[in-house]
Amino acid sequence: MPSISDIIDKHRPQSSSYEELYKWFHAHPELSFQEQKTAEAIVKHLEKFNVFEIHSSIGGHGVAAVLKNGPGKTLLLRADIDALPVEERSNLSYASQARMIDQDGVEKPVMHACGHDMHITALLGAAETLVNAKEAWSGTLILCFQPAEERASGAQDMIDDGLYKKVPEPDIAVGAHVMPERAGVIGTKRGLIASSADSFQLKIEGRQAHASTPHRGVDPIVQAASTIMRLQTIVAREVNPLDFAVVTVSAIHAGDRENIIPEEADLKLNIRTALPETRERVLNSVRKIIAAEADASSNPKQPTLKETTRFPFLFNDDDVTSALEKTFSQHFEVGKHGYNSDISRLQGSEDFGILATAIGKPSCFFLYGGIDPEVYDRAEKEGRMNEDIPGNHSPYFAPVVQPTLTTGMDGYVVAALTFLGKEA
Missing domain, CATH: 3.40.630.10 (Zn peptidases)
Structure with a gap:
């Protein structure tokens, strides 16, 4: 044969x-x-x-x-x-x-x-x-x-x-x-x-104001920046180095004039993991950080996190x-x-x-x-x-x-x- x-x-x-x-x-x-x-x-x-x-x-x-x-x-x-x-x-x-x-x-x-x-x-x-x-x-x-x-x-x-x-x-x-x-x-x-791969759209709503009077507004760009940097600590400090995870903020859009603090910032997130328990832990931490950074920014409006794609x-x-x-x-x-x-x-x-x-x-x-x-x-x-x-x-x-x-x-x-x- x-x-x-x-x-x-x-x-x-x-x-x-x-x-x-x-x-x-x-x-x-x-x-x-x-x-x-x-x-x-x-x-x-x-x-x-x-x-x-x-x-x-x-x-x-x-x-x-x-x-x-x-x-x-x-x-x-x-x-x-x-x-x-x-x-x-x-x-x-x-x-x-x-x-x-x-x-x-x-x-x-x-x-x-x-x-x-x-x-x-x-x-x-x-x-x-x-x-x-x-x-x-x-x-x-x-x-x-x-x-x-x-x-x-x-x-x-x-x-x-x-x-x-x-x-x-x-x-x-x-x-x-x-x-x-x-x-x-x-x-x-x-x-x-x-x-696995979980992707999200994150909308951070602030309060628009003149760039010269930031105290009158809530700056979504600063809040977004703090959120992005804090999200990077999840893999560095919460995931076993022998495990695998990636947290990526792949897009951020906010504002269009240099003298206006904008009303909102829109971000896109992508999270990848190799174990079901790691996935659950990382996604939970992402949500906690997003909420905590809103509180730290004295923002009365909680950001909205919307799932866009989900790979098993x-x-x-x-x-x-x-x-x-x-x-x-x-x-x-x-x-x-x-x-x-x-x-x-x-x-x-x-x-x-x-x-x-x-x-x-x-x-x-x-x-x-x-x-x-x-x-x-x-x-x-x-x-x-x-x-x-x-x-x-x-x-x-x-x-x-x-x-x-x-x-x-x-x-x-x-x-x-x-x-x-x-x-x-």
Whole structure:
């Protein structure tokens, strides 16, 4: 019986057409909740195979495609499809110049600064490989192209819109993400693979006054400054150094004239943790500090804290991950430049797991690198990783097309054949 590598080598499509498809997705990004053209391009590509049962407009612009290929398990492979309000600075020939109106009615530059364009293309390439290799596997394959991951709602939106009434419930779900690691690297990790993330809008209402008479007002800027600085003590003084937490104030807007103390300050907060008990403790401290700084500022109005997004913890199932460890180590070179069974955890957060936890099923999320090996090796040698290696959400984050695309594509296919292959 042929090995997984034999099957992939025989049936993997020519890379050139998918490299061009990737560049098209990269040049045509769309914001969360507005991924219409992206979804249409996905559907158009899947229709070429003439074997998928395709469902579109699920939970917004979500797409799910089903291929029933005899008896066996049902596996869901997921890619996210939305982009970010970031102005690209990569200087690539196919760099995004797109602009869109966001949900607040403000025109923003748009970029695939988190690699979702690579996820889409890798899953489409994996789909063609698996169609070509139908004789080598048995079961049901579900492709899930999920919108609005960046807003932490796309997976739940698809569930709420009846995803599993349109497609069969999977026995296992597998997702993936490209990272600022050396291209060619791919890895899994048992247990926690992505932290929780809670985002909030904080409104501090003060009392407007002339800048020359601060005693007549309540200054929301000074209160905001004290609040921001005090929030930074939570991780430094309340979280075990062996644990993990991040408290970030990522935006502050207040005032517009130099001689007016403004009426209010608006802040945006992002809190990330790795343990449920740490999450509860940190969020409790955030609320206490916000209230206490209002009292310290003699402000009779308590600030309002409104939750905007909420990413759950993402855990890789031990049994599913163990099975992938075996097949990934057989297909990919094991080592620093290939497969790693204990890859560093995703520092960002993900809503992928909801596609599995919503129906009580296990999942695994694997990671793969996208940085040009020469650039990565030089930065590592010179001790300039932070300066020279752009991370996700950077205006410079643009994965090198190869070997990134083939690695991601093969990762999806290996996962599928692990659970649907006839030998399995």
